[in-house]
Amino acid sequence: MFGIVVAFVLTAGVHGTALAQAKFRIGYAVPLTGTFGRDGNLVKDAYAFWKDLVNAKGGIYVKGKRFPVELIFLDDKSIAAENAKLTERLITKDRVDLILGGFGSDSVFAGSAVAEKYKYPMVSGAASSNKLFERGFKYYFSTLGKATEEVRGCVDIAQILSPRPKTGVILGSDVLFTALACEGYKKYAEQNGIEILHFELFPITLQDYNSMLLKVKQKNPDVLFVGSHLMVAMKMIQAMKEIDFTPKMVTFSYGPTVPDFIKNLGRDAEYVVAASEWAPNLPYKDALFGTAREFNDNYFKKYGRYPDYVEAASAAGVYAMQVAIEKLGIVPPLKQADRVKLMEELHKQDLMTFYGVVKFGPDGANEAHPPVAVQIQNGKLINVFPKEAAEATPWYPMKPWKERQ
Amino acid sequence: MLLFLQSLLNGLLLGGIYAAYSAGFSLIFGVMGVVNLFHGEMVMLGAFITYFGFTLFGIDPFLTLPFSIVFLFIFGYMVQRLIINRVVESPPMISYILTFGIHLIVAYSALWAWTADFRTVTTSYSGVNANVYGVIIPYARLATFGIALCVVMGLYLFLYRSEMGRAIRATAQDKEIARLKGVNIHHIYAVTFGIGAAITGMAGSLISTYFIIFPQMGLPYTILAFCIVVLGGMGYVPGALWGGLILGVIQSVTATYLNAGLSGALTFILLFVMLIVRPAGIAGKGIIE
């Protein structure tokens, strides 16, 4: 009797461990609280969306078998040092197979340094500061382009506006991503012959924008370029309305593509232009998510809101990793040699996804990415630039607040 | 010239907002010597009461004020009576940590219940403004300014003319004598805290009409209230008005003529200098230990 119990326990144990091994365990550290708590939750939702789709089919398909995915995530509280610590924990204590990127350049910067040390390829879709790509890292990949390039669409759009904007003001919050976005605005403004009347970085903790905007209003620029995250973008519109400032166009590096923006600001969000790296009307598709439009609609079905481009980029990033795994035929639990091969495969990859082409350059940045500009028209985000991909012509100039009914 | 007037006006309106949410902090410190580190959370709660009143029941934000006043009064009274009361006699360090612990509980409970989403209270009159000879005056902020003035004045009158007010001041000055005279110290402290909380909650409700609200918004408000009250004189309620107005104007003018980043640095440099040169605040009526 005792022997039977022992045998049963042993086989159950072996079976149990065998079962435990037949999974891909993927970890990531992301802000769920703190300054970027809202934004970090979007990334978490995107990864979960991918996981559910993959697991619905049984898992990642390698060498004729399906291996389900388990996602392990931790809150980095929007603190970079915390992200580094958590990434190390996921790798050395939880012994995950793979690592994904979190949100925000500072945190991803810290976490990716740890991933590089342990030779874990990290794919991220939510951080784009140029510095991330200037470290000579081999294991860092981003489906987003560089921050200074991301805003290109918002400035180049001037080429199809009439009358063409001649002057601009650049404002941005004093964190890395937004400061770089402002550098990008400056570079492309010069190329497009737009004179920059004022350039200012303001504290991200600034409570009241009205007085700062007064100065801008007085200079009367054609365009206001803002380096922003969601909260800054919302506050900027509120402040512009309060002091009755309507330039011919206002554009944000990030914020308007998150549904909260339109939901909270309602009519005040109309005419706003934003940088994007993806729009649902683009002619992209892949085997997992379908077309861009299908991704958009399925996301809405699951979460009750449309995805913003960071969510799309994050989902595309983990999908790129999945495709590379399937091609290499590596099975969990992964060994370091597997991950090194994965890194090499990712560098070679040239993949079409619902998000567009994913092709990582030697520095890890996504090479094939045309920055798109979207505009809020009738409560929806509409792709307005470049012309070839646009769904509609841009509304220009912006209607003053008092004239909007 | 117009630019300067506009900037000045912005600063005054901002000062009114500052005064509105700092007066309660000053009162609580003045009477009980407690530096309330969950002050910002009371602003946040008031703002969320208005948010839910508006989005769920369609009540106009200004009409939600009575709700936030009553709710925050009860909240403040209970927290003081049940928890903070135990440490009023202890060294100040204890009250810092205690109120900080309450800050964590309230802020993270709100985060858990309401998620990190950013919310706004956007009414038909949000951002709407009057244009007076070229100077733009946003209505919602003007209303806050007006209400802040009334509150500060009202509080002042209450403290000096009403019986309860006198009891509060007596307790603040010397609680032993007040106790001998038959004043129920614990009740007085709780009422004071309740009033401070109510005013702060009301300010939060007003603020929700033009600032973005989210569960973790509180800490910066606490820090700024601390600064404003020190500028105006700790424990001297009208000082919250003076401190607020002066800070508001300085920040506004700096942001308009120099840059907004400097307005932040200047706020703290100014505060630092004030403390060294005149710790009793601008009007010189603050309580120094």
Added chain:
Amino acid sequence: MKQKPFLATITAGSILLLLLPQVSTVAGVSEYMIRFLAIIFLWIGKTGCWNIVAGYTGYIDFGAVAYFGIGSYVTALLMTKADLPFLLSMLMSGLVSGLIALPIGLPTLRLKGVYFGIATLAFAEAMKQIVLEFDQTARLQFFEGPHGITLPIGPGNEFFYYAGFVIMMVILGINSWIERSKFGYGLKAIRESELTAELSGVDTLRLKMKAYAISAFFLGVIGSLEAYWLTYITPHMVFDVLITIQMVVMALLGGMGTVLGPAVGAAFLTLLYELLYKDFPYTYGIIVGVIVVVAVLLMPRGIVGTLKQKSKCKMNRQTHT
């Protein structure tokens, strides 16, 4: 507390900790554990620094992170712009922080109670804003503001483990020395009653300044070390008021004005976070808040302080029977 067994435990514990990284692979201790312990060492160090001023003199400092940040930036700037080696930069970080503490301490240490707290807070926040805005305002490229500074890649976690351990022991040693020296006696007299101390002829300002400068020096050193470890700093990261707040909470939970208090508090709170945040990503804040409130109400002297008090009572009872 009996001296000999206590010292023996400390020595044994230290040897264990020192050997840990060497035997880590054999003992099944993960790299993460090394990192985790190093983090605890550094928090003990930071809290210990804070304790030197707040615990012994009773002056509650809300701006301690300023020196941490200054230390971080001094090392970052020296290593990137002057190509100085790390150890020298670390020393400079400590010195610069300690020197800056003098003109700041002089006027602020005359303030009482909460005014000292808010003045130091104002100083820390002002430092953050200055480092952020300097480049833009002065049209130079020096602090790099929001872009932050990237330090050269340093050694692995082991280096920081040992460095952290050494710094922690030094700071605990200083706390211990303060506990028993004349200097410490003077500080404690200030905490008990500054007026009486002054009347007895104690130069309170000089004593306070000395404590403040020592604390600043070591905070600068720790700031330097952490900057090198993380390899990237921005003003938001290294002048974050939350760092000061954590020091305060740790000191209070452990017991202010004691030698082991900061160590116990730092270890306790770090462990608490570690146990909670994986399973309670949104609610760990609530749990920590509840623990803080309960701890303050039941044990206002902190864990170590309450234990000390209990043993004193016990001793008193024993001598009286």
